[in-house]
Amino acid sequence: MAKMDLTPMLKPRSVAIIGASRDPGKVGHVILQNYLNAGYSGRIYAVNKNATEVMGIKCYESVLKIKDTIDLAVIAIPAKFVPETLEECGKARVKTTIVVSGGFAEIGNVDLQEQLKSIADKYNMPTLGPNCLGVMDPRSRIDTLFLPTYKLSRPQVGGVSFLCQSGAVGSTVLDLIAGEGFGLSKFISYGNAAQVDEVDLLNFLADDPDTKVIIMYIEGIKRGRAFIETARRVTRKKPVIVLKGGRTSAGQAAAHSHTAALAGSYEDHEAVFRQFGFTIAEDISDMLNYAKIFNSEPFPKGNRVGIITNGGGIGVLASDEIGMSGTLKLAEISDKSKTTLRRNLPPLVNIRNPLDLAGDAGSQRYEEALSVFNSDDSIDSILAICLFQTPGADSSVAAKLINFKEKSEKPLIVLSIGADYTRMHKIMMESSGLPVYDSPYAAVHSLSQLLKYAEYRKNAPN
């Protein structure tokens, strides 16, 4: 199959919800309700053989009865009825479908899943799933998730798209993304990948102008060669961060019973990921940490990091992480910069890197240090540690960092660790596009991944 156009799935002008139910315990009920709540402005149709009306909307007996072009049909009915319904969608010239229902290859029903795939292929009708959560796009206000909003916060509009084979990983990470400043472009949960798979999805997102960064959780890759070709193409355009489930034999056995993924050895996967410029995440937190820096920061010109801090010990720990990163190193501050800093900072500040401004440092010392580090050519990126527990730090330091961010052409990231008062400032800074990290490891490793990808892009032919 050639490159799939998934636009009707993600920007549909009309949606049919097949299995829309009056029973609040049913998946089809929650999906319809979320559509109505999300403020989707397209045309919505409910399909249910056993009802004439759901939540005030007329119910059609079959998608064939709808006298409108349907861009997307969301199918949430028992597995055994899916093939027949999918046939009807094909006959009705529905452009794309999402099969939310489980009960296919993941529990051994391989034939049923094959049937689903051949119907989708026959009608040339891109079909996502089965056994998936579907899609969310805050721009088009498409939201097929059958999870109520009080349980799962919905992210704001942004530049990060998230491909996820697992519904559980998908929903938890989505919930976490809702708390991050970077926002969501598209969420696509593709489950068993009977037809539409990671290759199709990556290809689509590679050319999606709203997607700046792609993060993905996968358990298995079905089309190895096609995946490699796609990987090569997409990572030359935008970063892809991948977390693989099934990296050990224990995890592989679990993955097989989960999405029926036939995982090859992780070493093979990892080698391919690295060769084609993927950024590898080891944990869910890595995915979000890396997405944050890729979303907002320019590429560093080199590996030399300047650290500004108002707490010595956290400066030590960040230096350790740089020493252990294998990629970054502490910058040597130029003599000219040293002279300026010595002149403008109080005598108790030891002029070295990390530059410890001391616990009583306020916005003035930060401004001085930031502007010297910014114009020093021997510093490629800046890690500003701001501990809001200290006597000198307050919102004016956060404001200074935000202000400075707007003029800086170097990567600038912030490390702030703490509870409520810190969290308030984290939100303040992140909503202004400044990535804020909560541990030396997270901050330094994210910067290290940005550098690695920058080097990949420099060396990769365009």
Place this chain on the structure above:
Amino acid sequence: MAKMDLTPMLKPRSVAIIGASRDPGKVGHVILQNYLNAGYSGRIYAVNKNATEVMGIKCYESVLKIKDTIDLAVIAIPAKFVPETLEECGKARVKTTIVVSGGFAEIGNVDLQEQLKSIADKYNMPTLGPNCLGVMDPRSRIDTLFLPTYKLSRPQVGGVSFLCQSGAVGSTVLDLIAGEGFGLSKFISYGNAAQVDEVDLLNFLADDPDTKVIIMYIEGIKRGRAFIETARRVTRKKPVIVLKGGRTSAGQAAAHSHTAALAGSYEDHEAVFRQFGFTIAEDISDMLNYAKIFNSEPFPKGNRVGIITNGGGIGVLASDEIGMSGTLKLAEISDKSKTTLRRNLPPLVNIRNPLDLAGDAGSQRYEEALSVFNSDDSIDSILAICLFQTPGADSSVAAKLINFKEKSEKPLIVLSIGADYTRMHKIMMESSGLPVYDSPYAAVHSLSQLLKYAEYRKNAPN
């Protein structure tokens, strides 16, 4: 010097604050205010040459003028005046002192620091610091921190004590501990360790009945042999989790300018830590994650973990972490347990480990799985994954886990990842003594550290 009695420092019946100031910008002002706010019930004296009254309290010209036995003097005055003041404390038979002031070895004033140490030794007067935050003990309501409470939340009473060489690491971690369920026994920030050092402090905490777990951040160890003897003694009584600043040459250089620590190679330190049963943390988050499980869980009998989940993908990731841990493995569920589970769980649940109860699992399925896993001798510890985004999970599942915790004799930990709705349940469970983790890595590695320490304790002669 023999074993120091630090009781007067941490449970003082009378405190003198030297440098108590009327100027809210001064350290001595914040310290006195925090004392008054914390509800400390002992006798408080303010000492300040230049005032007769501070915050409604009479001011003494010198500690020598106070006609009372002083258990603790907190000194917050410029460095150059410290020796003279310390002499006065000695003459006044003050039992212990804390020198909060900086300006000693960390900026090259080695002689001044030596002077301080010899005065403290001369009067046999345990002296903490200089260049430190001092101490906090929520039981005695001692709080010498010069950081306002709106910036730094104060932890509740609990079983974890925290020794910290760095003020910045100390205050940030303390702020994080305030958000954890385990609570604080004692916080001791000891800065340059001129006299009282990590050996004295570890010795004291080893015998402190309120301390169940010790966490520590250190940059250098001054008395190697004594440290080893103390380490051997303390880890046979209670767990010690250590994070070392200066693990790389970059970090060591930073540490030297911070607390004047002369760090040996980290490899040497690490070998000692491991040999004597310390638990090594690589990051601040590790310290808290490990403290949590050590504080509440019994030792596992072996390395076999049973996983219960309501989300397949997170079960896969947790299995991967177990596969990579080098210590733990997935338990083989016994045939008897399999039969019971097959009988009592719905047919869609695949009876294997991880046991995926599916997204619609509620408290009944959790109860069934927990009680079977608990009575199965082939399972040593239980990791319960509960994703509150799923349709079936709600507060009744959290209540079931809490309920079950009370009867279980195996380690039981929970993994829940997400935003507000999840956080609410995390607080609910943690306040009932159930450790909750927010990533597969954190959960599995914490369990792995508990097992390692359990094995150390089993093999160490008592």
